[in-house]
Amino acid sequence: xxxxxxxxxxxxxxxxxxxxxxxxxxxxxxxxxxxxxxxxxxxxxxxxxxxxxxxxxxxxxxxxxxxxxxxxxxxxxxxxxxxxxxxxxxxxxxxxxxxxxxxxxxxxxxxxxxxxxxxxxxxxxxxxxxxxxxxxxxxxxxxxxxxxxxxxxxxxxxxxxxxxxxxxxxxxxxxxxxxxxxxxxxxxxxxxxxxxxxxxxxxxxxxxxxxxxxxxxxxxxxxxxxxxxxxxxxxxxxxxxxxxxxxxxxxxxxxxxxxxxxxxxxxxxxxxxxxxxxxxxxxxxxxxxxxxxxxxxxxxxxxxxxxxxxxxxxxxxxxxxxxxxxxxxxxxxxxxxxxxxxxxxxxxxxxxxxxxxxxxxxxxxxxxxxxxxxxxx
Numbered sequence: 001x002x003x004x005x006x007x008x009x010x011x012x013x014x015x016x017x018x019x020x021x022x023x024x025x026x027x028x029x030x031x032x033x034x035x036x037x038x039x040x041x042x043x044x045x046x047x048x049x050x051x052x053x054x055x056x057x058x059x060x061x062x063x064x065x066x067x068x069x070x071x072x073x074x075x076x077x078x079x080x081x082x083x084x085x086x087x088x089x090x091x092x093x094x095x096x097x098x099x100x101x102x103x104x105x106x107x108x109x110x111x112x113x114x115x116x117x118x119x120x121x122x123x124x125x126x127x128x129x130x131x132x133x134x135x136x137x138x139x140x141x142x143x144x145x146x147x148x149x150x151x152x153x154x155x156x157x158x159x160x161x162x163x164x165x166x167x168x169x170x171x172x173x174x175x176x177x178x179x180x181x182x183x184x185x186x187x188x189x190x191x192x193x194x195x196x197x198x199x200x201x202x203x204x205x206x207x208x209x210x211x212x213x214x215x216x217x218x219x220x221x222x223x224x225x226x227x228x229x230x231x232x233x234x235x236x237x238x239x240x241x242x243x244x245x246x247x248x249x250x251x252x253x254x255x256x257x258x259x260x261x262x263x264x265x266x267x268x269x270x271x272x273x274x275x276x277x278x279x280x281x282x283x284x285x286x287x288x289x290x291x292x293x294x295x296x297x298x299x300x301x302x303x304x305x306x307x308x309x310x311x312x313x314x315x316x317x318x319x320x321x322x323x324x325x326x327x328x329x330x331x332x333x334x335x336x337x338x339x340x341x342x343x344x345x346x347x348x349x350x351x352x353x354x355x356x357x358x359x360x361x362x363x364x365x366x367x368x369x370x371x372x373x374x375x376x377x
Contacts, residue, residue: 157244158337166207172240176245182218191203193203290319
């Protein structure tokens with residue numbers, strides 16, 4: 001039937017066998033067509049078989065009444081019914097007919113989950129005292145800090161240890177950097193075994209003149225140790241123990257105080273600015289600054305010095321360490337340090353001795369006399 005044939009009077013249309021126009025020629029709504037279809041099925045005995053008690057059918061959703069509808073060819077299918085499965089599963093009444101299988105029950109939406117406290121993994125190692133910064137440094141140990149990355153703290157710590165051995169004093173150097181970032185891996189001329197804890201590897205390097213050995217302790221692994229290496233108790237009174245702490249920031253910097261401190265930096269504008277920030281946190285400590293660079297600083301570097309670094313320069317507590325081209329390439333090795341670098345280490349050690357004793361000691365007098373012309377004071 002075409003659209004031009006709809007609505008003519010006296011036309012006979014069978015609404016059951018595909019027609020959607022009444023005998024009087026008026027259009028039937030969707031609800032009327034569905035009602036006629038259900039009446040015809042009931043007349044012919046085509047009712048749906050009884051369903052299992054384990055299923056319940058929701059009433060069909062009635063479509064809203066429409067004033068007019070388009071001609072449907074073929075006729076619309078009967079309304080679908082939504083089957084909801086009970087909590088107790090039952091056998092499908094028609095397992096061989098997929099069209100009669102019930103739809104799975106809808107999953108009810110869940111509310112927001114409660115925040116739970118994360119449980120630490122049993123394989124995660126607990127923080128050791130060294131990792132949390134709880135290892136205390138003895139007051140007599142010399143702390144060597146880097147004012148910034150790449151300042152040269154390891155070289156300066158070795159220079160102080162060698163200067164003590166050159167003066168005939170027992171010397172020990174402890175490097176706290178992990179084994180993968182050690183700067184003194186080649187500094188010992190003789191490698192000894194690890195200690196009883198297995199956390200420290202010991203080596204020695206003798207001074208060529210006095211034959212006094214410098215004991216060097218390095219970490220064997222990246223895992224933080226739980227205790228410091230042992231020291232020589234027989235010479236503990238006159239022994240100089242130097243600790244290479246490297247670059248320390250945050251709360252760990254406050255735990256580094258309590259003894260003499262040597263801050264190492266470069267004679268550059270970023271170097272002195274970063275060092276000034278570190279010095280502002282070391283107000284209550286005895287500090288000596290070792291600056292790697294030319295003996296005469298550039299004017300831009302001097303102008304960039306802050307109040308703390310300027311006050312230390314005025315007090316004569318800043319030592320310039322000349323740069324050595326060969327040492328800059330090879331790094332610290334088992335061979336003796338250059339004489340200029342060793343002299344700077346002697347100057348730093350003399351300033352530390354004079355600050356601890358409260359007066360100029362003989363070592364301090366020698367350190368002051370060893371200053372060359374042009375050294376900033």
